[in-house]
Amino acid sequence: MASGRLLVEILSIGDELLIGQTVNTNAAWMGHLLEKEGWRVNRCVVVSDEEAAIVDALKDAESRAELVLITGGLGPTRDDITKHVLCRHFDTELVRYPEIEDRIVSWFERRGRTVLQVNRDQALLPAACRPLENPLGTASGMWFERSNGVTVSMPGVPYEMEYIMEHGVLPAMRDRMQQEGRLPKRAHLSLLTMGTGESQLAATLGDMEEALERSGVKLAYLPSPGSVRIRLTAEGEAVDQLDRSHAAVLERLGEWVVSDEGLPVEEALGQFLVRHGLTLAVAESCTGGALGAALVARPGASAFFLGGVQSYSNAAKEQLLDVPGPLIAEFGAVSEDVARAMAKGARKKFGADFGVSITGIAGPDGGSEDKPVGTVYMACEGPSGAMCVRHQFGRDRTRNLAMSVRSAAQLALKLAIEWDVKSKPASRVADSL
Amino acid sequence: MASGRLLVEILSIGDELLIGQTVNTNAAWMGHLLEKEGWRVNRCVVVSDEEAAIVDALKDAESRAELVLITGGLGPTRDDITKHVLCRHFDTELVRYPEIEDRIVSWFERRGRTVLQVNRDQALLPAACRPLENPLGTASGMWFERSNGVTVSMPGVPYEMEYIMEHGVLPAMRDRMQQEGRLPKRAHLSLLTMGTGESQLAATLGDMEEALERSGVKLAYLPSPGSVRIRLTAEGEAVDQLDRSHAAVLERLGEWVVSDEGLPVEEALGQFLVRHGLTLAVAESCTGGALGAALVARPGASAFFLGGVQSYSNAAKEQLLDVPGPLIAEFGAVSEDVARAMAKGARKKFGADFGVSITGIAGPDGGSEDKPVGTVYMACEGPSGAMCVRHQFGRDRTRNLAMSVRSAAQLALKLAIEWDVKSKPASRVADSL
Numbered sequence: 108m109a110s111g112r113l114l115v116e117i118l119s120i121g122d123e124l125l126i127g128q129t130v131n132t133n134a135a136w137m138g139h140l141l142e143k144e145g146w147r148v149n150r151c152v153v154v155s156d157e158e159a160a161i162v163d164a165l166k167d168a169e170s171r172a173e174l175v176l177i178t179g180g181l182g183p184t185r186d187d188i189t190k191h192v193l194c195r196h197f198d199t200e201l202v203r204y205p206e207i208e209d210r211i212v213s214w215f216e217r218r219g220r221t222v223l224q225v226n227r228d229q230a231l232l233p234a235a236c237r238p239l240e241n242p243l244g245t246a247s248g249m250w251f252e253r254s255n256g257v258t259v260s261m262p263g264v265p266y267e268m269e270y271i272m273e274h275g276v277l278p279a280m281r282d283r284m285q286q287e288g289r290l291p292k293r294a295h296l297s298l299l300t301m302g303t304g305e306s307q308l309a310a311t312l313g314d315m316e317e318a319l320e321r322s323g324v325k326l327a328y329l330p331s332p333g334s335v336r337i338r339l340t341a342e343g344e345a346v347d348q349l350d351r352s353h354a355a356v357l358e359r360l361g362e363w364v365v366s367d368e369g370l371p372v373e374e375a376l377g378q379f380l381v382r383h384g385l386t387l388a389v390a391e392s393c394t395g396g397a398l399g400a401a402l403v404a405r406p407g408a409s410a411f412f413l414g415g416v417q418s419y420s421n422a423a424k425e426q427l428l429d430v431p432g433p434l435i436a437e438f439g440a441v442s443e444d445v446a447r448a449m450a451k452g453a454r455k456k457f458g459a460d461f462g463v464s465i466t467g468i469a470g471p472d473g474g475s476e477d478k479p480v481g482t483v484y485m486a487c488e489g490p491s492g493a494m495c496v497r498h499q500f501g502r503d504r505t506r507n508l509a510m511s512v513r514s515a516a517q518l519a520l521k522l523a524i525e526w527d528v529k530s531k532p533a534s535r536v537a538d539s540l
Numbered sequence: 541m542a543s544g545r546l547l548v549e550i551l552s553i554g555d556e557l558l559i560g561q562t563v564n565t566n567a568a569w570m571g572h573l574l575e576k577e578g579w580r581v582n583r584c585v586v587v588s589d590e591e592a593a594i595v596d597a598l599k600d601a602e603s604r605a606e607l608v609l610i611t612g613g614l615g616p617t618r619d620d621i622t623k624h625v626l627c628r629h630f631d632t633e634l635v636r637y638p639e640i641e642d643r644i645v646s647w648f649e650r651r652g653r654t655v656l657q658v659n660r661d662q663a664l665l666p667a668a669c670r671p672l673e674n675p676l677g678t679a680s681g682m683w684f685e686r687s688n689g690v691t692v693s694m695p696g697v698p699y700e701m702e703y704i705m706e707h708g709v710l711p712a713m714r715d716r717m718q719q720e721g722r723l724p725k726r727a728h729l730s731l732l733t734m735g736t737g738e739s740q741l742a743a744t745l746g747d748m749e750e751a752l753e754r755s756g757v758k759l760a761y762l763p764s765p766g767s768v769r770i771r772l773t774a775e776g777e778a779v780d781q782l783d784r785s786h787a788a789v790l791e792r793l794g795e796w797v798v799s800d801e802g803l804p805v806e807e808a809l810g811q812f813l814v815r816h817g818l819t820l821a822v823a824e825s826c827t828g829g830a831l832g833a834a835l836v837a838r839p840g841a842s843a844f845f846l847g848g849v850q851s852y853s854n855a856a857k858e859q860l861l862d863v864p865g866p867l868i869a870e871f872g873a874v875s876e877d878v879a880r881a882m883a884k885g886a887r888k889k890f891g892a893d894f895g896v897s898i899t900g901i902a903g904p905d906g907g908s909e910d911k912p913v914g915t916v917y918m919a920c921e922g923p924s925g926a927m928c929v930r931h932q933f934g935r936d937r938t939r940n941l942a943m944s945v946r947s948a949a950q951l952a953l954k955l956a957i958e959w960d961v962k963s964k965p966a967s968r969v970a971d972s973l
Contacts, residue, residue: 122760122773123760123762123771124567124568124571124584125571125575125581125582125583125584126571126572126574126575126581126728127567127568127569127570127571127572127573127575128572128762128771129568129762130563130564130565130568131563131564131567131568132563134557134560134564134586135557135560135562135563135564136560137560138557138558138559138560139559139560139561140560141559142558142559142560148558148559149558149587149588149593150558150585150586150587150588150593150597151557151558151564151585151586152583152584152585152586153567153583153584153585154582154583155582155583156760160582160583164583167600182738182761182763183738183739183742184738184739184741184742184759184760184761185742185749185753185759186758186759186760186761187761220736220737220740221740223739223740223743225739225742225743226737226739264763264764264765265939266765266934266936266939269936269939295559303653304653305615305616305617306616306617306656306658306659307653307654307656309616309617309618309658310656310658316618320618325619326617326618326619327555327556327589327617327619328615328617328619329556329561329562330615330697331697332697332699338556338561340555389829389850391829391832393836394829394833394836395829395832395833395835395836395837395841395845396822396824396827396828396829396830396831396832396833396836396848396850397829397830397832397833397836398829399824399828399829399830399850399852400827400828400829400830400833400941402828403826403827403828403829403830403852403902403941404828404937404938404941405937406902406903406904406905406937408828408852409852409853412828412852413852413853413855413856414849414850414851414852414853414856414860415829415849415850415852416847416848416849416850416860417822417829417832417847417848417849417850418847419832419836419841419842419845419846419847419848420842420846420847420890422846422890422891423846423847423890426889427847427849427860427889456859456860457853457855457856458855469836469839470839471839472839501699503699503702504837504838504839505837506698506699508833508836508837
C-alpha cells in the first residue's frame with residue numbers, strides 16, 4: 108500500500124437510497140468514524156442494485172482508494188445481488204462455511220423462527236474472501252485482498268454494518284497501518300456562532316484567514332438557518348498549532364461564539380446549562396416532543412433536562428400546563444399569549460430555571476390569513492424575565508418542525524446567556540428578580 | 541437528448557458530508573422528487589471541496605447523465621470554490637448581474653445587516669450560465685447547457701436548493717421533455733409487514749415473485765429492525781398492472797401487512813388509529829419526546845395524537861403521570877411496573893384510547909448488572925388491556941433511542957390491531973372490558 112494517510116471510498120448500493128426512500132446515514136456514520144481515525148474519505152458513491160452499475164463504480168473506486176467499503180445488497184432475497192457480483196468481480200465462487208451456517212440456524216432458533224434454505228444460503232460466501240463476523244444478523248461481512256488494497260462488503264442494516272466496522276474492519280486495518288509504520292495526522296476543531304452571517308464572519312477573520320491557510324490550517328464555514336459553524340482543519344505539522352489557531356479565532360469572533368466545540372444549537376444549550384448548573388423544561392405543541400428529543404440526544408441530559416409536556420391538544424395545555432382556557436379562546440392556541448403561558452407552565456410544573464415553549468401551524472393545512480402555515484411562536488421564561496418570538500417559516504411541514512426546534516433552542520440559549528451575564532455581579536441578580 | 545426516461549446524476553460537494561458532520565439529506569430529497577417525476581436517478585456522488593475531485597466526478601457524471609445536479613460550495617467564503625471550478629470547466633468567465641446584486645443588497649437591508657463586497661460578489665456568475673432565482677438566499681442557481689444535456693449548480697442549504705429545484709429546474713426540464721415528446725412511465729407501490737423476516741416473506745411470495753418479474757414488476761425487500769417494507773416497481777407497460785400486483789401481494793401476505801402504503805411503523809400506527817377513530821397519548825422518559833415527534837411528523841396527527849408527558853425526571857413521573865413514588869423506589873424508574881404505570885397515567889391524563897410509555901437506559905452510562913445500558917421497557921394500555929415488553933438494545937445511545945421509538949410504536953400498533961380484531965363482534969368487546 109501507499110504511504111501517508113489511508114485513502115478510503117464508500118460505495119452504497121440500493122435503489123432505496125437513490126429514490127430517497129432511505130437517507131444514507133450509513134455513509135455519514137462511516138465518514139465520522141473514519142475521520143476520527145485520521146483516514147481520508149475521498150468519495151462516496153451511491154449506485155442502484157444493478158450489476159453493471161456496481162462493477163463500474165467498484166472498479167473506479169478501487170483504482171483510487173486503498174480501502175473500499177461497500178454496503179447493501181446482502182439480504183437473502185432475489186433483489187440482493189452484491190455477493191454474486193463480487194464473485195464475478197474477484198473471479199471466485201461461493202463456498203459454504205459450516206460454522207457460519209450453524210450460527211445462522213441458532214440465530215433463527217433463538218428467535219423461534221423457521222430457518223429456510225435461503226437463510227442457510229447466507230453461509231455461502233466467496234472462497235476468496237475472509238468472512239467478518241456479524242452476530243447481529245445473518246449476512247457476514249466480506250474482506251477481499253487486492254493488489255493495491257482491500258475491499259470490504261457489509262450489509263446495509265445500520266447496526267450490523269456498524270458492528271462489522273468496529274469489530275472487523277477497523278482493528279484489521281489499524282494493524283495493517285501499524286505494520287506499515289503509517290501514522291496519520293489530521294485534526295479538526297470547530298466552533299458555533301449565532302447572530303451574524305458567514306460573510307460577516309469571514310470579513311471579521313479577514314487577514315487571519317490567509318495567515319492560517321499559509322500555516323496549513325484550513326477554515327470552513329458551515330451555515331445553518333440562524334447559526335454558522337466554523338471548522339478548522341490541520342494536516343501534518345500544522346496539527347500542533349491547531350489549538351492556538353482555534354483560540355485566536357474564538358477571541359476574534361468574541362460574543363458571536365455560542366459554543367467553542369461547534370455543537371448544534373440544541374447541544375450548545377445543554378452544554379451551557381450544565382456548566383452553569385441550570386435546569387430546563389419544555390412545553391411543545393406542534394413539534395410533539397422534537398425539542399425534548401433533540402435535548403436528550405446527547406448523554407448527560409438528566410443534568411439539565413427535567414422534562415416537558417407535549418400539549419398537542421388544547422385540553423392538555425389547560426390541564427397539564429395551567430394555560431388559562433379563556434386565553435386560548437381569545438387569542439387562539441397559536442399566539443404570543445399562549446406561548447408565554449405554556450413556557451410559564453412548564454417552568455412551574457417542573458420547577459425548572461427555564462421553561463421553553465413552541466406553538467405553531469406546521470402545515471400543510473390549518474393556516475389562516477392572520478396566521479398562515481409556518482407561523483410559530485416560541486417563548487422562554489427564566490429567572491430574570493421572559494421573551495417571545497414569532498417566526499414565519501415556509502410551507503414545508505418537516506422544515507417548519509426542524510426550524511421550530513432550532514429556533515426555540517436559540518431563544519433559550521440567548522436568554523440563558525443574557526441571564527448569566529446579568530447575574531454575574533451578585534447584587535444585580537437581586538435587582539433583576 | 542436521448543429518448544426514454546431522463547437519466548439524472550447528483551453530485552454533492554463538501555468535506556462536511558464526507559466526514560459525516562452533515563448527513564446528505566439533500567440527495568435523498570432530490571431522489572424522492574425526481575423519482576416522483578418519473579426520472580431515473582442513476583448515481584449519487586459525494587466529493588470534497590477540491591477542484592480536481594469536483595472536475596473528475598463532474599466529467600464522469602456528464603458522460604452518462606442528461607441532467608447533472610450539483611449542490612454545495614456556493615457560499616461567499618474562500619472555502620467555496622464551485623463557481624470558479626465551473627467557469628474553468630465550461631470555459632467561461634464571471635460577469636456581474638446588476639439585478640441580482642440589487643436583490644442581494646435588499647436581502648441584507650431587509651434583515652438589517654451590512655452588505656459586504658463578498659456578498660455583492662455573489663452576483664458574479666458565469667457568463668455561460670442561465671441564473672436560477674433563489675429568493676431564500678444570496679447564491680443563485682446556475683443552469684448550463686451542454687451538447688448532451690444540462691448541468692445545474694445549486695447551493696447546499698437545503699431549503700434554498702429545494703426552492704431552486706421546484707421553481708427553476710423542474711419546470712424547465714419538464715418543458716424540455718414535453719417538447720421532445722418524452723413521457724416517462726414508472727411507478728412504485730409499497731407495503732409494510734411486521735412479525736416475520738424477509739426470507740419468510742420471500743418464501744411466501746415464492747412462485748409469484750418470478751411471475752411478477754416476468755411481467756415487468758420488480759420486488760424489493762427493505763428490512764428494518766422489527767419490520768420489512770416491500771416495494772413493487774413497474775416500468776413502461778407494466779405500470780398498468782401494478783395495482784393488481786400490489787393487491788395480489790397484499791392478499792398473499794395477509795396478516796403480516798400492517799400498512800398497505802409501506803409507511804414506517806410510526807406512520808402506520810397513526811394511519812391505523814385515524815382510520816378507526818382512536819386516540820393516543822405518550823409518556824416518554826429516556827426518549828425525551830422522540831416518539832411524539834415521530835407521530836406528528838406527518839400532517840393530520842391531531843386526529844389521533846392528544847399529547848404526552850416527557851417525564852425525564854422521577855418527580856415528573858409522579859406529579860404529571862401519577863406514577864406511585866413507592867413503585868419507583870422499589871423497582872426503579874426503568875422497570876416493568878413503572879412502564880405500565882406511565883402508560884396508564886398517560887392514557888388517563890389525556891383521556892386517550894391508548895397510552896404508550898418508554899422508560900430505559902439509553903447509555904452510554906447508567907447501566908447496572910441487572911439492567912445494563914440498552915435496557916428499555918415499553919408499555920401500552922388500551923381499552924381491552926395492557927402489554928409490556930422489555931428490550932435489550934446495544935450500547936449506542938442514538939440507536940437505542942431510535943429503536944425505542946420504533947418498538948413502542950410497534951407495540952401500540954400490535955395492541956390496536958388486536959383490539960380492533962377483538963372488538964369487531966360487538967358482544968365480545970363488553971366481555972373483554
